[in-house]
Amino acid sequence: MNAIKRGAFYKRLSQENPNPTTELNYNSHFQLMVAVILSAQATDISVNKATKELFRVAGTPRTILDLGETRLKKYIKNIGLFNNKAKNIIKACRCLIEQHNEVVPESRSSLEALPGVGRKTANVILNTAFGQPTIAVDTHIFRVSNRTGLAPGKNVIDVEKKLKKVTPKEFQMNAHHWLILHGRYVCKARNPSCGKCFLEDLCEYKSKTIQNKP
Numbered sequence: 001m002n003a004i005k006r007g008a009f010y011k012r013l014s015q016e017n018p019n020p021t022t023e024l025n026y027n028s029h030f031q032l033m034v035a036v037i038l039s040a041q042a043t044d045i046s047v048n049k050a051t052k053e054l055f056r057v058a059g060t061p062r063t064i065l066d067l068g069e070t071r072l073k074k075y076i077k078n079i080g081l082f083n084n085k086a087k088n089i090i091k092a093c094r095c096l097i098e099q100h101n102e103v104v105p106e107s108r109s110s111l112e113a114l115p116g117v118g119r120k121t122a123n124v125i126l127n128t129a130f131g132q133p134t135i136a137v138d139t140h141i142f143r144v145s146n147r148t149g150l151a152p153g154k155n156v157i158d159v160e161k162k163l164k165k166v167t168p169k170e171f172q173m174n175a176h177h178w179l180i181l182h183g184r185y186v187c188k189a190r191n192p193s194c195g196k197c198f199l200e201d202l203c204e205y206k207s208k209t210i211q212n213k214p
Contacts (some may be wrong), residue, residue, distance in 0.1 A: 001149040001204055003166070009150060009202050010171040013178040016198060020177035022128050025051060029104040029129045030096070031059055034089055036124045037116045041080045050076045061093040061102045079171060088116025106114070120156070121208050133172035137164045140183025141176070148181075149204030 001008070013024045023044045026032040031051070040049045054075040064072060068092045076082045092114045096102050104125065105111055110123040123136035135141065136158040142145045145151040151166055153159035167175050186193050194200055 001201070006150060006166055007168055009148070009199060010168060010175065012198055012202075013182065014171065014174065017178060017181065020174050020181060022124070022177065023181075024048065026038040027059065027154035029125070030061060030102075031055055032129055033092070033104050033114075033117070033125055034064070035119070036084055037089060037092070038076060038079050040085075040121075046214070047077055050079055065090060065093040065097065066137070072172070084118045085116065092117065100156050104129065122162075127173070127176050131173070133169075133174045133175075135160055135167070135172075135179075137163070137187075138180065140187075141179045141187060144179050144183040144187045147192075147205045148199070 020034075023041060023072055023177075024032065025048045026033040026035050034054075035047055035051050038050065054064075064070070069086050072089065073082060073086045074186075076086060076203065095114050098105065099180075100110070105114075106126075108122050108126065111117050111118065111125060120136045120138060123134040123146075126132040127134045129155045130147065135143070137160045142153075142159050145153065145163060147173065151159055151162035153162050157193075164172070171178075183198075186197050186199075194205075197203065
């Protein structure tokens with residue numbers, strides 16, 4: 001995909017959804033961090049269901065640490081990998097209390113030093129909480145970037161670097177959310193809605209587009 005088509009690609013996304021945001025529910029930077037940690041290999045719907053109950057009783061580093069790992073697991077037991085996630089969240093809470101005065105840090109290095117916070121999670125927090133033009137490449141963004149020809153790459157790091165390079169500056173802040181939502185609802189893994197997609201003429205995955213024409 002060339003620069004002209006990429007510009008048109010993002011312009012249409014911006015027109016379709018001028019103010020995109022995460023579908024995770026949260027009321028603080030800390031709650032966002034917890035929700036993003038839980039969202040790995042889980043749906044936003046399942047995470048929101050769990051955090052709705054969790055955040056009613058514990059929504060700060062101190063209260064979740066006081067809750068303890070065993071009780072925390074009861075709230076998130078229906079989420080994939082909940083044992084490991086509970087362990088990491090408790091450790092992250094302790095780090096936030098001991099090292100950051102219970103405040104989620106705004107730097108990548110400090111975020112990635114927290115248990116359970118990898119590069120993707122840090123990118124989501126930096127973008128959604130702190131307004132930085134980062135792009136967290138999940139399975140949706142990886143698929144959309146490769147399938148459409150927007151920013152093809154062999155792995156998530158390659159795609160992230162390519163997206164940062166080729167995404168016009170005016171669209172970098174919202175690119176993360178646009179691409180995730182497009183992959184989640186239109187450019188789906190198994191049954192992409194190519195024939196109904198408003199980006200169809202720009203998409204370079206021609207075989208799939210033809211297959212899905214009405």
